[in-house]
Amino acid sequence: MADGRADGRSDGRSDGTGGTANQREIEAGIQRDFSQSLSYGDYLRLDVLLSAQQPLSDPPQHDELLFIVQHQTSELWLKLLLHELRSARALLRTDDLSPALKRMARVKHIQHTLTDQWSVLATLTPSEYAEIRPFLATSSGFQSAQYREVEFLLGNKNAEMVKVFAHDDTTRAALDELLHEPSLYDEFLAYLSRQGYAVPQRLLERDWTLPHTADEELIDVFASVYAAPAEHWGVYETCEELVDIEDSFQQWRFRHLQVVQRVIGHKIGTGGSSGVDFLRRALSLTFFPELYEVRTRIGQ
Numbered sequence: 001m002a003d004g005r006a007d008g009r010s011d012g013r014s015d016g017t018g019g020t021a022n023q024r025e026i027e028a029g030i031q032r033d034f035s036q037s038l039s040y041g042d043y044l045r046l047d048v049l050l051s052a053q054q055p056l057s058d059p060p061q062h063d064e065l066l067f068i069v070q071h072q073t074s075e076l077w078l079k080l081l082l083h084e085l086r087s088a089r090a091l092l093r094t095d096d097l098s099p100a101l102k103r104m105a106r107v108k109h110i111q112h113t114l115t116d117q118w119s120v121l122a123t124l125t126p127s128e129y130a131e132i133r134p135f136l137a138t139s140s141g142f143q144s145a146q147y148r149e150v151e152f153l154l155g156n157k158n159a160e161m162v163k164v165f166a167h168d169d170t171t172r173a174a175l176d177e178l179l180h181e182p183s184l185y186d187e188f189l190a191y192l193s194r195q196g197y198a199v200p201q202r203l204l205e206r207d208w209t210l211p212h213t214a215d216e217e218l219i220d221v222f223a224s225v226y227a228a229p230a231e232h233w234g235v236y237e238t239c240e241e242l243v244d245i246e247d248s249f250q251q252w253r254f255r256h257l258q259v260v261q262r263v264i265g266h267k268i269g270t271g272g273s274s275g276v277d278f279l280r281r282a283l284s285l286t287f288f289p290e291l292y293e294v295r296t297r298i299g300q
């Protein structure tokens, strides 16, 4: 072997036959002319994507690009999260539990990525942020339409939250539609009812614009599932997926709170809220109350 390796593969160094094995491979078949064919950048519309970072600070602040990229990547993941959540909800509506579970598993991984990426923004110091903040004016994550859509899809309905989109007809209409539709949990309860579980009728025909509130009889239903998991496997698995999703959502909220606290302390938010106190209150919200309540009953 020219390269002295028993498996005959090049280790990347020159072997005296006109360049490395890697270089020869590149010369052989790699596509170079994209004047008439689809390239990486064409397919991904990188012209649009990479021209959308437009810092406003004057004089330009080094850290504003971090702030923009952190939010834009979050919005991209939120877009995928919504796609998967909507699909999971539709699959439950047609009694396709297994594919719905597959969607929920992906939702969880997206949520973890969203939570993990807080560590990048946490490198922003209060002094660095203070140089950018005046240029943000009245803008705030409070006005993230996709975040609000996720909250609505998971069941945290709040008509008040639609008002900040009054200036944008398309966004307001999309959010208003979700407000009036059943959430993922509402569809799960309807599925359970169709499968013969004793879900109270009041939970199946209600004003969808209101959040679901804890129901004692529904806890009984889940208690029977958790008492004999093997007899209710698909339902049991779905319950645990939903708890994972709520757990992951709370972790995102908590990391946001921590980062906000270290960056702006107790300043009033640019969106007009009390800031940290407002975000801390959101930690007491729950999407699937009965799935937490049932835990107290297990084994008793």
Ligand code: HEM
Pocket (backbone or CB within 6 Å): 070, 071, 074, 075, 121, 124, 129, 140, 141, 142, 143, 144, 147, 256, 259, 260, 263, 264, 268, 269, 270, 271, 272, 273, 274, 275, 276, 278, 279, 282
């Ligand atoms: C230095 C970074 C950040 C600070 C200081 C900050 C601060 C705040 C504050 C004070 C609020 C309360 C609303 C207000 O009055 O403005 C808020 C809400 C919000 N922020 Fe941030 N934020 C930061 C980064 C982010 C990032 C990276 C995202 C990702 C998308 C985000 C998403 C949101 C959302 C969705 C809300 C609304 C939460 C709710 O209604 O429960 N924030 N933020």
Ligand SMILES: N[C@@H](CC(=O)c1ccccc1NC=O)C(=O)O
Pocket (backbone or CB within 6 Å): 071, 133, 136, 139, 140, 141, 142, 264, 268, 269, 270, 271
């Ligand atoms: N609410 C933040 C501003 C802020 O973080 C922000 C501003 C514009 C776009 C997204 C933002 N992120 C989350 O709220 C503040 O009070 O400093």
